[in-house]
Amino acid sequence: MTAFAPSDAPRRTRSFWWRVLMQPAGAIACAIIVLLLAAAGLADLLAPHDPTRMAAGRPLTPPSLAYPMGTDELGRDVLSRIMYGARLTLRIGAIAVGISLVLGLTVGLLAAYLRGWLEALLMRSVDVLFSFTETLIALAFVAVLGPSLTNAMIAVGVAGIPFYARTAYASALSERSKPWFEGAVAAGAGPGRLLFLHLLPNVMPTMIVVATLGLSNAILAAAALSFLGLGAQPPQPEWGFMLSAGRDFFSRAPWLMLFPGLAIALTVLAFNLAGDALREAMDPRSLLREDAR
Amino acid sequence: MTVLDIRNLAVAFGATPVVHGVDLSIARGEALALVGESGSGKSITAMALMGLLPARASMTADAMELEGQDLRGLSDAALRRLRGPQMGMIFQEPMTSLTPVLTIGRQMTEALRVHFGLSGEAARARAIDMLDRVEISRPADRLRQYPHEFSGGMRQRVMIAMTMALEPRLLIADEPTTALDVTVQAQILDLMRTLVRETGTSLLLITHDMGVVAQMADRVTVMRHGRLVETEAAAPLFAAPRQDYTRILLNSVPRLDAPLRPAPQPTPPVLGFRDISRSFAGRGLLRRSEPVRALDGVTLDIARGETLALVGESGSGKSTLGRIGTRLDLEHDGRVEIDGIDITGLRGRALRKLRSRVQVVFQDPLASLDPRFTVGRTLGEPLRIHQGLAGECLRTRAADLLAQVGLPSSALGRLPHEFSGGQRQRIAIARALAVDPAVIVADEPTSALDVSVQSKVLDLMEDLQRERGLAYLFVTHDLAVVRRIAHRVAVMRRGRIVEMGPVSAVLDDARHPYTQALLAAAPVADPTRARRPPAPMPHTPDKPLSLVSDGHWVAA
Amino acid sequence: MTTLPRLRLCLAGALALGTALPAAAQDNEIVWARYGDIDTLDPHRATSTLSLQVWSLIYDTLMATDESGAPVPNLATSYEVSEDGTEYTFTLAEGVTCHDGTPLDAQDVKYTVDRAFDDAEPSVTQSSWGPVTSAEVIDPLTVKLTLGSPFVALIPFLADSFSSIICDSNAEAEGFGSSVAIGSGPWKLESWTRGDRISLAAFDDYVNHGKLSANPGRPYMDRLTIVTVPEAQARLAGLRTGEIHVAEPPLDDVSALQSGDEIDIVVAENTGQNVFWEFANRAPFDDVRLRQAVAHATDVDTALMLIYGDLSIPEQCPISRGVFGNDQEFCAQHRPQYDPERARELLAEAGYGPSNPLETNLLVWTGGKRDRLAEVFQAQLAEVGINAQIEMMDIGTMNARVRQENEREDGKASMDMMTWSWYDPDILYALWHTPGAYRGFTSPELDAMLEKTRVTSGDARDAAVRDVMAYLLENAIHVPLYTPGWEWVFAIRSEVEGFKVAPFVYPIFSDVRIGD
């Protein structure tokens, strides 16, 4: 008789995060992200100076104990600006990805759930948007709305929608074609239940990976816009903007370009690594490996 | 003379042993079947032999000799030279086992050139000859084609031709026919038998199917949980298995000569199909391709307490009919009736309400449960929706349902992946039962299960039917299962019913040539039964059904 | 259909790839690198300094300026004004030729004027021409302009490249403004690769009638190539390697360059450029106290020192040094000077304080480190309790935006760091006479004062201009900050001799030679 054996399968949740953290990528990513969050969250406490106060030190002071990352040409402390910049950067990433994720998920889920002509309409529109490329959409948006950090966030967020919609759609479509979905239909679940209790939770893992990788993408894109002058406006300590402002001093004060660039690269790296680690941890193949034990 | 000799083989993935203490030996021209259920380690054994274990696996053996040559400790290159001319292998999935972007000709000739240094022309001639021997027409033209231009059966023929072209001493066939329809399976097995006999090649046949074993093997090795259970010549093993496990395995196999279930009392139909047709349109903006006709005017009734089996090969439309019955597919012509009431037009809320009458159980037990829903939530969902239950009441009822399918209430808080296949299928059945349905459509509910588990699930389904007067629409490809569970059977081909009637009438007195072909092709777990050459598939146009005896309809 | 020529164009573009910036400039070629390109070769279609500078090389003007910025005869050897000041009769120099070989005569002047006043497509600077009603050819070397009313600023305007004389043969030429520009200046157009380079060649038949160069005729160099190199550090690198002869350097490197001997620095004088605060003419900046508070809060000296070192100087007047009427001492008496205490008082009077800061937008146009300067001002304003939010934009956008802010009924307070360059106090009329270029502050009394500056001349005009300036400064309508404002520093390789910059930032290349 098939006696029910109290399963020795590992608890999913705990082992999942364990799997993420046990990878070198996951651990490094986690460390950087914690650092970033600390810098952003505790900037008010930790930052040695006011990020916008001029003449906090002498202009263009090289990195020293008092100013670990030096000062810019207005005498502002670069470290403090980088720390406050982390706040901006994380907000940019979160808002842009939030826009992409919420709208992309809505479109993708609806298209996969509704089927028929609405599905065709939604997904063909997404295809058209997708072939516009993210850059073009973002530029068009900034062109219409005018340069500002908020507009850059919106632009980057909107530009990401097609990709998120496609991924959500593909994932939702594959889930809804699985028997368990039909099982839920047969059990009498209505559209709300099917969409929010069944489809959404099953699509989310994929979307979380996409969004994590998307964070790095959004941060990079927004920094590029700010770099071009289409995003952050002075005196916002946005990294892309700082980098752009620092290039005039390259020969005399290379640290003005070095640190913001490094900050962007590390942040982007962290979210890339985190995305990879999440994906690896969710990969059915690595799950199988786990099960084989 | 011994072609293959393995003693005390052990394979481990990391620290986890998966095969241990396995001995195998095969004599020249002998066919050895390696039998076991999933997880028994039979495929791993074969891969170890081929030297194709994944990198993370480690292997030890007291002896591992092929044609007297020690395989242990051979370099990659040396092993590679043995693969092909010394030992060839055929895999389960013909659809994916050939490289899609290369022509058949290229794939057939490359190994000939590598191992025998044949010239392009000579290799081509050999390939044509081999294709001819596996009965592929116009072989010269076929060499220029790509795998996707062949059907599954044809691809398996190509695989066999490709492997046998190298005249290996040992042919390893890993579930070579599992993915194929029974009639095709019969042809492929027949072909393999012929080729093996003609070339004197030894055969290591890996399978879970005792019917295939009975038809193919001289000797049988049974494995379980990575260990050897017993090795015995085929005839005595089937006649008098010595080990308990072997006995259970053999007894679990449904048999075509098993006793029939008594017919239920005649009652009015609960689920009726009236002239159902269904087409699948070709995709694309420029609609050029002909719509595929999956169902063509099917009319059918299922009575209370009755099991009606739908039998047919892939593409016969049997699953589509099942989906229409459960209202998962609404895009069809014709009418569907429940308790004599036409429900074809119901949508939305009315349809959801009605869903409690017809429930469904799917083939793949893992895929049929929402991976993020605990068993409690899965079972609770229909209860909440249809009976408005909540809280403790709902829990009690869910536990009750679990008890009915033989699972403890502690399972409620667990997720599907924590259960075995059989347990999952029980949960799926419990969910179907939750709303107290009149009919359950079961689409190949046991095909993905091991035979021993299949048998228990079928028992459960029978018990439930008896207790609750359930009607089953049982979709399957396996005639033996039909005999085991069904009262009536409908045989389907290309969207039509070709024969329908009581199980006894249809299986023991098949009138339609297609039914007869199916019966002939079905492997029987009895090595003493004469091996009938597969009958050529009749290609007669289907005629309307006509009554030949009491309740027995035939399209002829 | 025009498929074919476009295809050719496309190919031409592909071929253009083959022409690299020469590693070292060829003999007799001078390379001038700038941060941006011209908008058009048509002097009636753009207003950017980048464009004007190039027009001044290709075209000639009726008048020219001397070193102080005052107008002197050029193509017009002399002119007469009628009693009522509404008729100007010009006598043209003899023997002037256009680049296509046709003589430049009164007909060309009439063509230029008529074109500027074309009903369908008037010049974008049409109003600067003043109330001209007609141009009349008296004889080949005499042309008469008739005005609807007196307009003393006409003569200085005719010295500026906005009034470049366009040879009438351009009318028949295909592509005037994009690929063709027939003028009579010292350099003729060879080609313009938009966004990349303008190739000019010395015009053999050029005769200098009044421009500020010592060379009486053809430029000494054969070719002048003007390239676009947006990155300041890249321009500097090009200067160092010799790829480039003349360029605007990165401002922060100027002092280092000055101490070296490889590269010389030329700072233009009398640029006419004026950078100033102005305010949206509605609440809250309709309150004079708030405008004065901003003026008192602004420490121009410190800010300039921080950003430009000693390259820029504070300006007290609404019209800059070199322009008629400028008087630093007079203006300083009327302009609210840096006095943060006074600023706080004024703010407090108007109901603002540390707990209730004045929130305002601060519009600034991009380039020239104005963004950094604005950040300094932003910090200074914050000191007295004004929260200014900087918005950077292109000058064109800013012009439109300032007007929009003025025309709005309400909304967040708005001020901007506006910049203008003009050669005559008439700019004040354009800016502040009803309706005002930006629809900003106007008043009947100011209108009356401004009207006086258009009809008087000499000392009378000087007095009229002073009245206007005093009014603007005391009411903090036009709060001057500094001069010059943009593109006034040139770095040149030391072997380049004879480079100079005429007033209003017109570089002159006629005298340039490359020494050893």
Next chain:
Amino acid sequence: MMARYLIRRLLMGVTTIFVTTIAVTLLIHLVPGDPVQIMYAQSQGTTPEQLEAIRDRLGLNDPLPLQYLSFLGRLLEGDLGQTIRGQQPVLELLLERLPNTLALAGAAMVLAVAIGLPIGFLAAYRRGSWVDSTLMIAAIAGVSVPHFWLGLVLMFVFAVNLGWLPVAGTGPANLILPAITLGLSNAAIVARMTRSSMIDVMSQDFVRTAHAKGLPKAMILNAHVMRAGLVPIVTMMGLQFTYMMGGAIVVENIFAWNGIGRLAIDAIFQRDYPLIQGFILVFATTVVIVSLLIDLAYALLDPRIRRSA
């Protein structure tokens, strides 16, 4: 089947361009502010009547559908209007510079593939080894470095400080640094995608079949894995090229490369709406055409599409 596939792609492309034309027409109306006012912003005292006349002449007072139709009509004649700044013909301006952008994106693409593909192969082939880890860490770092930063550093080091390469401009020697900038960061993406695509292919049943036939490893990689892996890689390259086109916009601005990207950023700053409209249209059309070409290559590579069943 192949014809049908290509016709479908073509239709999709035409739809995209069609939608672009609509979007582009609407764009100018979504803009806060009055484009005509911006156009004449610098000339003092243009009278409202004159502005109105200009507005009329540009057709901005017509009903929207009419504006769209006349836009389409002019478009078919190859007329995208004139820039606000300097009134230059927009299409001519863009087509003059498009080859430069294509050259940059193309050169970067070649570089990215030349570097990324072998690295991806190698990493996949040595999956799990230190070679794989090292290469993939390098790749992920490469993906993370902002190319505007990389570009600036390259420029300052090689052109400004060392003086090995020209600092700015548009010519073959000037192409090197921007192409490296754009190529390097994309090489990392190509490497990552190649690796995962190859690993995917290597775990396929047919590779096991090839091993079971006793083919040498090199032959399996070359003939089976590479050929099968090429199909997804080519698709990926289509996507890559559009990334390159997008990335070119930033890189052009760093190196003063005279392409449409630099033009576009200037146009955005100057609020030159006709030019922005033209840019969007030309960019989208280019991307569509390139994608079509890639799809064609895809169809030729994959026998399942090339040969009718």
